[in-house]
Amino acid sequence: MKKIGFIGLGNMGLPMSRSLLLSDFTVYGMDLNKEAEMSFHQSGGTIGVSVENMVKQCDVIFTSLPSAKAVEEVFLGENGLVFLAGSGVTLIDMSTVAPELNIRIEDAAKKKDVDFLAAPVSGGVIGAVNRTLTFMAGGARSAFDKALPLFEAMGENIFHVNDQIDSGTNTKLINNLLIGFYTAGVSEALHLAKNSNLDLERLFEMLNVSYGQSRIYERNYKSFIANDNYEPGFSLELLRKDLGFALELAAKNDVELPLSKILFSVYEAAVMNGYGEKDMSVLYKKLSEHTSRIP
Numbered sequence: 001m002k003k004i005g006f007i008g009l010g011n012m013g014l015p016m017s018r019s020l021l022l023s024d025f026t027v028y029g030m031d032l033n034k035e036a037e038m039s040f041h042q043s044g045g046t047i048g049v050s051v052e053n054m055v056k057q058c059d060v061i062f063t064s065l066p067s068a069k070a071v072e073e074v075f076l077g078e079n080g081l082v083f084l085a086g087s088g089v090t091l092i093d094m095s096t097v098a099p100e101l102n103i104r105i106e107d108a109a110k111k112k113d114v115d116f117l118a119a120p121v122s123g124g125v126i127g128a129v130n131r132t133l134t135f136m137a138g139g140a141r142s143a144f145d146k147a148l149p150l151f152e153a154m155g156e157n158i159f160h161v162n163d164q165i166d167s168g169t170n171t172k173l174i175n176n177l178l179i180g181f182y183t184a185g186v187s188e189a190l191h192l193a194k195n196s197n198l199d200l201e202r203l204f205e206m207l208n209v210s211y212g213q214s215r216i217y218e219r220n221y222k223s224f225i226a227n228d229n230y231e232p233g234f235s236l237e238l239l240r241k242d243l244g245f246a247l248e249l250a251a252k253n254d255v256e257l258p259l260s261k262i263l264f265s266v267y268e269a270a271v272m273n274g275y276g277e278k279d280m281s282v283l284y285k286k287l288s289e290h291t292s293r294i295p
Helices: 014-024 034-042 050-059 070-077 099-111 124-130 140-155 165-194 200-207 215-225 238-254 258-275 280-291
Strands: 005-006 026-030 062-063 090-093 115-118 135-136 155-162
Touching: 005 014, 014 026, 014 034, 014 062, 014 124, 014 140, 026 034, 026 050, 026 140, 050 215, 062 070, 062 140, 062 165, 070 090, 070 099, 070 155, 090 099, 090 140, 099 115, 099 165, 099 238, 115 135, 115 165, 124 135, 135 140, 135 165, 155 165, 165 200, 165 215, 165 238, 165 258, 165 280, 200 215, 238 258, 238 280, 258 280
Parallel strands: 005 026, 005 062, 062 090, 090 115, 135 155
Antiparallel strands: none
16 A cells, blocks of 8 residues: 655645545645644544655655745755655645746756656645546656556546646646636626626526536636635635736747736736635625726
């Protein structure tokens, strides 16, 4: 039975690590939040293991981290995973970061003869809990095949994009760029509907069987807007961050995305107005509370 390390037991990491436990893997977990570690331990996971010992004991180590800074420190820091890992260990980052960081980590890992995959996920907390996540992995096919049973324990749509390490991240950024447009579209459409004396529940019933249907419409409306509850499944600030990475990718490839730049300014304004820590669907609430036109 493989021993798995898991660093980052947050909103996504905790249910993903629990899925590995449910599939009878031995999992060693680590997080700066001790309450998260205790929740993981109560689910059957092992805690209290240093990074150095985790690298020695585990065949595969996953990371699910909230920022590029955290990813860089965990992998490339003085006592980071790449520095401590030896040949035979597979390192897999499931965070969404700039593609350039994927490349830097892979370059460092290759010098240590360590396998590295960049495999961001889509599906949110609900997908993590229900084990229905989509994985978009970039990196060596041999490393992906080795990790496939682990991905299958956590999700149901598993893709090896190609051997280019940042290919999964590029795919995820394009995915989240679309999510940004969908979320803004749903927010403005429902704001218009509400101010046109339409019942939003009845509207959903009709549009859900029309071309206006989308998974983001269903997610944002049914799980958040209809309940006037915006506790984050995927925060608006995280979406803003990913849109920024997508624009950086476009600039790197000399691709002009004029509408995406306007979209990014919408999310920047929402963050500046204090909505960043709420779920991305809170953009609808911002429209309701700020009747002036979004810049």
